[in-house]
Amino acid sequence: MVDLLLGLQWGDEGKGKIVDVLTKDYDIIARFQGGPNAGHTLEFDGIKHVLHTIPSGIFHKNAINIVGNGVVIDPVIFKKELDNLDKFNIDIVSKLLISRKAHLILPTHRLLDAASEAAKGKAKIGSTLKGIGPTYMDKTGRNGMRVGDLEFGNWKKKYRALADKHEAMIGFYNVDVQYNLAELETEFFDAVETLKKLSFIDSEEYIFKAQANGQKILAEGAQGSLLDIDFGTYPYVTSSNTTAAGACTGLGVPPNKIEKVYGIFKAYTTRVGSGPFPTELFDQDGETMGRVGNEFGATTGRPRRCGWLDLVALKYAVQINGVTDLMMMKSDVLSGFDKLKVCTAYQYKGETIQHLPYNIESKNVTPVYTELKGWAADLTKMTKAEDLPKALNDYIAFLEQELQVPIKIVSVGPDRLQTIRR
Ligand code: GDP
Ligand code: IMO
Ligand code: MG
Numbered sequence: 501m502v503d504l505l506l507g508l509q510w511g512d513e514g515k516g517k518i519v520d521v522l523t524k525d526y527d528i529i530a531r532f533q534g535g536p537n538a539g540h541t542l543e544f545d546g547i548k549h550v551l552h553t554i555p556s557g558i559f560h561k562n563a564i565n566i567v568g569n570g571v572v573i574d575p576v577i578f579k580k581e582l583d584n585l586d587k588f589n590i591d592i593v594s595k596l597l598i599s600r601k602a603h604l605i606l607p608t609h610r611l612l613d614a615a616s617e618a619a620k621g622k623a624k625i626g627s628t629l630k631g632i633g634p635t636y637m638d639k640t641g642r643n644g645m646r647v648g649d650l651e652f653g654n655w656k657k658k659y660r661a662l663a664d665k666h667e668a669m670i671g672f673y674n675v676d677v678q679y680n681l682a683e684l685e686t687e688f689f690d691a692v693e694t695l696k697k698l699s700f701i702d703s704e705e706y707i708f709k710a711q712a713n714g715q716k717i718l719a720e721g722a723q724g725s726l727l728d729i730d731f732g733t734y735p736y737v738t739s740s741n742t743t744a745a746g747a748c749t750g751l752g753v754p755p756n757k758i759e760k761v762y763g764i765f766k767a768y769t770t771r772v773g774s775g776p777f778p779t780e781l782f783d784q785d786g787e788t789m790g791r792v793g794n795e796f797g798a799t800t801g802r803p804r805r806c807g808w809l810d811l812v813a814l815k816y817a818v819q820i821n822g823v824t825d826l827m828m829m830k831s832d833v834l835s836g837f838d839k840l841k842v843c844t845a846y847q848y849k850g851e852t853i854q855h856l857p858y859n860i861e862s863k864n865v866t867p868v869y870t871e872l873k874g875w876a877a878d879l880t881k882m883t884k885a886e887d888l889p890k891a892l893n894d895y896i897a898f899l900e901q902e903l904q905v906p907i908k909i910v911s912v913g914p915d916r917l918q919t920i921r922r
Pocket of ligand 2: 507510511512513537538539540613625626627628629630631632633721723724727737738739772773774798842
């Protein structure tokens with residue numbers, strides 16, 4: 501049995517927190533796409549942890565964590581993540597398994613990312629510059645290096661040929677990218693040795709057997725549905741399928757084995773990086789969301805753009821993913837607003853529409869809002885659904901009515917314990 505957990509917006513919905521909360525009910529937690537562009541935050545016992553490649557179930561003794569074939573791994577960042585976990589006494593070698601088919605991010609992939617962004621100028625994607633795009637390009641171009649290659653003696657030859665090609669490509673961009681490849685390579689080779697201490701597996705086979713043995717698997721998504729390479733706000737997207745189908749290709753799970761699809765969303769909207777964002781706010785309300793919600797990227801530290809909840813986009817994400825259970829995050833951040841706005845349609849070329857137009861650009865899409873009453877109560881100490889204020893229950897009821905999917909979890913703070921089930 502496989503359940504899926506995905507972000508429904510532009511990432512940073514709070515996936516890490518909820519995976520950590522749910523892990524006790526699963527035997528395996530598996531990442532299926534993306535790479536260290538992700539920053540998944542978990543908080544418990546007064547400590548905040550940020551994970552980039554390692555699945556968010558790693559702090560629980562009961563679960564095995566798998567980095568699946570659809571993920572791209574930067575050994576350098578991976579090593580830093582492992583170092584951060586050192587003091588927590590986790591048996592990493594038996595608890596963290598890596599797919600041989602996962603692709604490797606080379607130092608030159610990161611440089612190519614920087615060169616590509618610099619060449620785009622104002623039209624840049626706002627990439628996290630972790631080398632994600634160039635690594636997936638090599639994967640689909642059938643030139644990539646995979647984790648399994650590291651088990652063969654000649655992998656450095658393969659590495660050299662690919663890195664040399666990348667250097668020539670950097671020259672092609674004709675932009676000023678400063679680097680010292682020898683230094684980057686020393687760091688990379690050292691990190692590869694650390695990676696090689698872990699267990700490499702044929703993850704599809706492992707997951708298949710686990711299913712046959714009745715184990716429960718939770719697939720952990722990265723990024724968000726609107727950053728999906730096919731269904732997101734292209735070209736301002738990431739380079740993987742962040743939506744439900746990505747779990748099938750990124751782990752080798754057949755579609756008919758997927759049961760629950762947990763869709764995570766913030767009670768408002770954020771986006772980091774460039775690209776359209778119809779409900780973005782440039783006023784005091786947006787500033788308040790950013791400040792109270794502490795909206796800074798967990799990977800790059802960049803301020804996140806903030807705006808009202810966009811139900812047109814959310815409905816689209818619910819449909820594409822087949823969401824069965826919704827989870828609303830950061831509800832506490834909206835405490836204190838007199839009125840809350842929810843976008844229920846767009847004005848586009850003189851018409852009112854209820855879908856994402858192909859040519860979605862903030863300048864040609866004007867949100868149509870429904871206003872709801874706000875609440876003043878501090879939610880952060882509440883633990884039961886009965887405690888929630890009426891205006892919040894009305895907000896939830898409105899969303900459930902519009903989306904036709906139940907909201908099963910209301911999150912009222914970053915800590916594991918600040919999680920209300922309904
Ligand atoms: P992810 O990428 O989806 O895992 O989300 P991030 O970790 O990038 O961003 C979510 C941020 O919100 C983190 O700093 C979390 O600690 C924090 N967070 C998660 N849930 C809540 C919540 O209900 N309330 C508040 N105030 N913060 C939350
Ligand atoms: P998590 O898993 C938010 C955004 C970047 C940029 C675009 C492309 O923490 O939710 P990339 O580095 O993939 O080439 O960047 O996607 N982006 C994210 N935004 N959360 C993420 O991950 C993101 N991963 C990538 O800001 O706009
Ligand atoms: Mg994040």
